[in-house]
Each structure stands twice: as C-alpha cells, then as structure tokens.
Amino acid sequence: QGVVVTEEERVHIQPVRSKDTALLKDLGFSSPHILFRSPGIGAKTARAGHFASRLQKRADGAVKHLELMVVAGPDVYMYHQEDTERYILANLNIVNVNITTNITSSLISVCEWSKKVNPQNDSDPQHADIVLYVTRFDLQLPDGNKELRGVTQLGGVCSSSWSCVITQDTGFDLGVTIAHEIGHRIQEKEKDLLS
Incomplete structure (x- = not known):
C-alpha cells in the first residue's frame, strides 16, 4: 500500500483485503489493489471546482456527509514510521459496541466485535x-x-474469543490503566507458558 502525490493528483493505493478477493472475478492478478484518487496540492481551479460541486451534491437531501482530511505532522510520522496511517485510521475508527452498566455484557460485546475485525x-x-x-462510559x-x-x-x-x-x-491516567490491564494479560500468558 502507499500514496503517490503529484501537483495534480493524489492516489492512495491499498491492497484488497483477502476476505474480499473471493468476491472479485478472476482477473489474473495475484494481489489486486484499490486506487483512491483526490486532487493534488496544485490542482487546477476547474478540478477543485468539480470536487466542490460534488460535495454540494452530496450535502443535498436528508443524509449529510462530511469529508475529512487528516494530516499527520512530521513528528508523528517520525515516531510511528510505516504504522502512521494505521495509527491515525485506528484512532478515527468508530465502533458499534454496546457498553452498559453490565460490565460482563460490555466485555462480551467488545470481544465479539473484535472477532469480526x-x-x-x-x-x-x-x-x-x-x-x-x-x-468515556463510567x-x-x-x-x-x-x-x-x-x-x-x-x-x-x-484465546481469540477473549483477547x-x-x-x-x-484523562492522563488512561495510559496507566491500559498498561495495568495489558499487564494482567501478559502475566497470565507467562504463567501459562511456565506451567
């Protein structure tokens, strides 16, 4: 996967997920990819106008769409390197799970969702x-x-069912909570390996 950027166009290249390749006709490609195109930094006004009118068309009617450009600074890239895109997209991902006051059913909901993705x-x-x-649920x-x-x-x-x-x-103690919970998991795994 990758991104090609020119003055006129930006092309994001991403491999088709293995579970989706079965839906494609046999095109003779061993690894099919999807291309997403958008205007480049120096796109001409007419092309930029095309995208503005497309956005206006999308905004008409009951359903509204928001197109979001996310830019990661060079310091973020230096830290995450090749994982930058995955990191940013993971942070933007909205999950459909059911968190309630019943902590057991909440954990089951998250685990079932995680098995799907x-x-x-x-x-x-x-x-x-x-x-x-x-x-943020209490x-x-x-x-x-x-x-x-x-x-x-x-x-x-x-266990893939409970991972x-x-x-x-x-707030700022979130990192401590994350480390604490993951520490429980690693400690249990080490106990199993030592047994």
Whole structure:
C-alpha cells in the first residue's frame, strides 16, 4: 500500500483485503489493489471546482456527509514510521459496541466485535494480539462500585474469543490503566507458558 502525490493528483493505493478477493472475478492478478484518487496540492481551479460541486451534491437531501482530511505532522510520522496511517485510521475508527452498566455484557460485546475485525491468522499484518477499546462510559462493577477503570478476561490473550480489553478514558491516567490491564494479560500468558 502507499500514496503517490503529484501537483495534480493524489492516489492512495491499498491492497484488497483477502476476505474480499473471493468476491472479485478472476482477473489474473495475484494481489489486486484499490486506487483512491483526490486532487493534488496544485490542482487546477476547474478540478477543485468539480470536487466542490460534488460535495454540494452530496450535502443535498436528508443524509449529510462530511469529508475529512487528516494530516499527520512530521513528528508523528517520525515516531510511528510505516504504522502512521494505521495509527491515525485506528484512532478515527468508530465502533458499534454496546457498553452498559453490565460490565460482563460490555466485555462480551467488545470481544465479539473484535472477532469480526481482527484477523485470526497471527501472520496477517493486520492481526492484533489484544484489541483495546477505550470509552468515556463510567464503568462499574455489579455492586455499583464505580472505581473500576478497566476490565479484561484473565488469560484471554491466549484465546481469540477473549483477547480484548475495555478501559475508561479518565484523562492522563488512561495510559496507566491500559498498561495495568495489558499487564494482567501478559502475566497470565507467562504463567501459562511456565506451567
């Protein structure tokens, strides 16, 4: 995958997901890709006008669309390198899970969602060992205790069904909560490996 940028055009190239290649007719390509085109930095006014009119057409009617340009600074790229795009897109991803006062059903909801989006094959570059879900919802235990900041299934890192974590975004201590919950998972995995 990659991006080609010229004065006139920007082309984002992305491989077709393996689960979607079965939907394509056999075109004789071993690795089909999708191209997304948009105007380049120095696009002529007429071309830019075309995109403005397209945006206006999209905005007519009951459904509204928002086109978002996300720009990562060079410091972000220097830190994340080749993972910059994945990092930014992951942060923009909106998830349809059901977080409620029932922490068990909330964890099940996140884990079920993660099974749909996380490839099972560990060699897949999109595979994650743990899926972390951050929420602003006030997590609580069944007894009503709201001191809970995160939840996971012990030993879940070894199970594709339970390799998920929910953490509550409470501000600057979020990183501590994330490290704490992931630490539980790593500790359980090490116990299993030592047994």
